Amino acid sequence: MAIIIDENTHVIVQGISGKQGLFHTQQMLAYGTKIVAGTSASKGGTTLEGIPVYDNVRTACANHTIDASVIFIPANGAKDAALEALEAGIKVVVVVTEHIPVHDEMAVVAYAKRVGAMVIGPNTFGIVSSGKCKMGIPPNPFFIPGSVGVVARSGTLTYEIVGNLTAQGIGQSTVVGMGGDRVVGLTFVDVLKEFEADPETKAVVLIGEIGGNAEEEASQYIREMTKPVVAYIAGKSAPAGKRMGHAGAIIERGKGTYQGKVNALTEAGVKVAELPFEVAEIIKDVLGR
């Protein structure tokens, strides 16, 4: 078991012929992801890395069973690509692309809701069900199967923490990157619910950051959870009013502060690590290793 994607997920890569798309297709294949098709506006009808390439998603869907799409299309075409996947009936759409206009993001998320589909991202590293399926861009070696679910807003920080877990021999069921933008498809609560329902997941790591109120909302749900949650919140030392890289990572009008988030999580019974490397230590304790 794992959440959202697993060894039976058939994946299409939108934008497979671009530099990023092609490199990460190779990486995903190397990880074991079942990529069955790709799209490319200019390379339809060819084959790349042994994968048939189509002009568009509908044609690919007519020729293959496709469960999920991962999008490597530049920002000005990403909304169109996501809508194309959703309109073709694909129910899991991972949007790796960053710098997408926020109105486009709202449009994609609203349409996904309408058609009952799940959007991961935009501006996400993707999702990895360790040992089964990787959709996105994280480096392969750091993800090993196990019982810790990870959900995060940022990418390299997740690699950092997952790398620590793996270094200590603690594998992951699924690692989900929600995306760093202000409007993204999944919320912490959406993912936490999946982990709570997944028999393989024994504990959850939540990697948050300053800005917004996603962590505060997550805290409400965590009170109902039976599984232990360990958190790290980035940005303790960030000044107010400055956007720290991510569109959403900004403390505005006294909201979205580090301390507010830590308090909410702590009150919900979450153990909050002060530094990234402490997460693996706490998880070890929690799992009784």
Add this chain to the structure above:
Amino acid sequence: MAIIIDENTHVIVQGISGKQGLFHTQQMLAYGTKIVAGTSASKGGTTLEGIPVYDNVRTACANHTIDASVIFIPANGAKDAALEALEAGIKVVVVVTEHIPVHDEMAVVAYAKRVGAMVIGPNTFGIVSSGKCKMGIPPNPFFIPGSVGVVARSGTLTYEIVGNLTAQGIGQSTVVGMGGDRVVGLTFVDVLKEFEADPETKAVVLIGEIGGNAEEEASQYIREMTKPVVAYIAGKSAPAGKRMGHAGAIIERGKGTYQGKVNALTEAGVKVAELPFEVAEIIKDVLGR
């Protein structure tokens, strides 16, 4: 039993204080319709005909259980009114208003589909579950309870035919006016399916007219029906290319002709009356009276 609305349907009248709205509220109350609230932009907070009037639908819904809305708002505000009802969660919306722009109609129908609601009309006389509930404008005396379902595109022609049925002692389960416009919420097939599933309905009268291909589509479904269907199609004598009152009643490019519809229906086993008054005669035969 009846379809869509019955004696337990709680109704709101949008535009209750207008001339048409008020008159037909009186008529509907006289028929026995359970009207629990009305809206009026200028008369919110008052009471009309003993019915509490609200500023808007959401406020009314906060104070009453409301199952269905009937709209008497002029064409330039009708889309807004329908969206308001749908957004408030009302699942049956009857739009009596005529002359609504077709793009507005498409928007309303699309939004209804999104929220899983049913739109009857626009440009409809409404719906009557005889003896139980009337939403719309048909004259009260001609609708008596019984076992014939009626579905129609036009109003007075329906009164004509239902009047004939009633005059012969043949009552109706539910009489549905789909509306005369080119884009309306319900199709013949939608309504026929309801009648097929309704134990009280023993036979169905379909009142069509030239233009479009609604009758042809209905024919496809009628082949699967167990209940007998009798039809009358208006416009046998209409010339091509002229719009006969209804926006949809036009024979364009050789499509939507009288003969095409009669052929399709006849092939599906429907008995097609040549004149309106023959419908009641045929129904009598069909019901074995």
Add this chain to the structure above:
Amino acid sequence: MKMFEYMGKEVFAQFGLPVPKGRMVKSPDEAAQVAAEIGGPVVIKSQVLSGKRGKAGGIKFADNPEGAKAAAEELLGMTIQGLPVEILLVEEKLLIDKELYLSITIDGAAKKPVLIASAHGGMEIEEVAEEYMIKKHIEVELGMQDFIARDVVRRMGISFNSPHSQALVKLMNTLYKIFTEKDAELVEINPLVLSGDKVIAADAKVTIDDEALYRQPDLPRVEERTATEKAAHDLGLAFVELDGDIGVMANGAGITMGTLDTLTYYGGKPANFLDAGGGTGEEGTAKALELILARKPKSIIINIFGGITRCDDVARAFASVKKKMGMPVPVVIRLVGTNQEAGRAILKEVGIEAYDFMQDAAKKAVELANQKSEVGGQRSEGRGRKAEARGQRSERF
């Protein structure tokens, strides 16, 4: 409301959709002037609301201003499908590499817009084989999206790498924007011309939803209806002129059609379709009768099933009109529904006994029309009628 080609192109141009250089003229001199401004071969196109003007000789070419003037002289005053040519569009003559077809209209059955495209443009779309037509429904809440347009472009056989591909995607987006923002029922470009690396709308057929004209104040107005039909429309009556001799007035489109059908069934020929709708008062009734009488019918049938319409209102209006104007032909009235008894009493005062059933009233109206035909000797105004001799119109009634 159908718009003339030149008006459609003006709308296209406002939205940045590429159209040929040129403009509308109303005289041969103006045509010469525009041709001079363009400075090369031109095409002179009759502006009529008919799709068949090409076959009817309504389009001419000229190489210079003199030729344009001569062509304009020929075209102005022509009649195409009964429509006089009063306006011309003078445009640069395009170098045509390929003609495509593109339109967006409303599919009532699907309840949404449908885009229709074909690589076989330039001819009437009805003549294009089904297999060469590409139809794509557009979800209202999704609208036109690049991926939809790209797919249509590809299915027209135009490669993504061709210079036209991006231009066509953009054009489809623009056309959809025009379709929605201008409340159009139809936007059609036929032919959509590929000329060098350009894509140009060589024709424009735009039809605006009549019901939405109130919120399109910037669009020009085109009157397609006859004067009579327009007068009726302004009064909220739906009126269509037909070829027969029995005047018809009823309330509701369906029952009006049913009345025509019933008259026809009994051997009558309706002179008109008139749906008086739900709420016609005295003025409307008077006007309706005036419109009907203008068709010079032999008899009139009024068929009212009162729902919103109240029978006494109709009767009162009719009685008043009859008293004021007189009534030169026999009138048969069928009156049932809301306030039926009151209405019948009023009619009785002006000497009319209302019928209960539509078929009986229709039979009577046909009988009266035919009877009168057999009395006098006036030629029938209806085409295809079998009655041989008609009577003078009685003034008694």
Add this chain to the structure above:
Amino acid sequence: MKMFEYMGKEVFAQFGLPVPKGRMVKSPDEAAQVAAEIGGPVVIKSQVLSGKRGKAGGIKFADNPEGAKAAAEELLGMTIQGLPVEILLVEEKLLIDKELYLSITIDGAAKKPVLIASAHGGMEIEEVAEEYMIKKHIEVELGMQDFIARDVVRRMGISFNSPHSQALVKLMNTLYKIFTEKDAELVEINPLVLSGDKVIAADAKVTIDDEALYRQPDLPRVEERTATEKAAHDLGLAFVELDGDIGVMANGAGITMGTLDTLTYYGGKPANFLDAGGGTGEEGTAKALELILARKPKSIIINIFGGITRCDDVARAFASVKKKMGMPVPVVIRLVGTNQEAGRAILKEVGIEAYDFMQDAAKKAVELANQKSEVGGQRSEGRGRKAEARGQRSERF
């Protein structure tokens, strides 16, 4: 991108949203001229990207052109929250019957726009009590609709029968249109003034989504970033200046924040936030180091977890920059992930032993910064640091 008030009002005016008469000026003489054109009492408003200009004295009134000129003289050259006043907006002084608040912004948690309104306008919205604020989310696929606007207007206590009701409904529709068509993150009118029977946007705060500027060519550009932050942005780097003395470069917003947090935990003070993102080559790395060095740090930490970023690329770029430019301060590098071994080999060649763990690297960077501080006597550039004496920057490294 935050827009100046006068720019926001220009956009409002383009969409037909009512704004006061007036225009932007840059000199006292121009101010007098605009006041003369307006011909009555005027208000002169400093154009700065700060919400607190009223309290800071950045708004003045005048009854005539002379007064306007004097006011403009006073205002130009003022500094409000560190921002110099270089532009003024001179406008008619409105007769204010009531001040409302209205804005549309994006609720990231709800993933949709939210309209916020209040009958208590004119003050900072943060100061308005929650109970006086009306919040209404707008469904993207539904958009703004009259029924939504009407309800908000009513909840502001404005009766449907008041002269302002319809105008406010229309204004909300227009504001939503601006919000969506101009890719805004925020459109705010505070105060929205009721003046006689008119409704007028007396202020305009508009923020455009930076990511969407590419498709908003018609909007003016406003640069809010420091020159350094802008240079970084143009290179695809996210750079924020901070107050400490340890230079920071990492790849990814989260890990960069994590690096800052770790430095702080060990008693260090970061001089900057610099997220080099996923794909910075030699030029980007050189520029990043230049930006960091411009902050005059005591030490630098580079923290790379290679995902998309390949460790050898980063190492190569760093080595090349170091060879060309030299490196005036000690640099601590943590390097793991894709192509880690190749990267470390390259670093070794330029005398750097990469760390495995972030916390170890951070500790070292703090140690180096503090160590150096204790050697020399230069004043700390960081605020709130406890170190008393700092060393001259070493040129050795």
